Amino acid sequence: MVETFAGLIHEQNRAGIMVTHDLRMTKYVDKIIHMIDGKVSRVLSDPKQIEILARTSNFELAESQMESDKLEAFFKAPVRQVDGVYTLANMGD
Numbered sequence: 001m002v003e004t005f006a007g008l009i010h011e012q013n014r015a016g017i018m019v020t021h022d023l024r025m026t027k028y029v030d031k032i033i034h035m036i037d038g039k040v041s042r043v044l045s046d047p048k049q050i051e052i053l054a055r056t057s058n059f060e061l062a063e064s065q066m067e068s069d070k071l072e073a074f075f076k077a078p079v080r081q082v083d084g085v086y087t088l089a090n091m092g093d
Contacts, residue, residue, distance in 0.1 A: 046066055
């Protein structure tokens with residue numbers, strides 16, 4: 001049902017709003033507005049972040065992937081994160 005609804009929205013270039021506690025449903029959206037206690041906590045619109053969130057249901061993982069992507073673009077080299085610390089992936093290997 002959700003997949004059909006999302007398809008129609010995209011085909012007709014319309015907007016739709018979905019309210020859910022099931023983060024797997026985020027695979028059908030273009031933008032996520034995460035709320036806690038009635039207040040906006042974060043907004044995600046990057047397709048890669050949304051795909052990770054839909055797959056893992058983990059906001060922190062989606063956000064850390066975005067940070068890794070930014071660092072890789074800056075250094076033009078792969079990075080990895082261990083215990084919250086980012087390093088160039090080929091250093092020390």
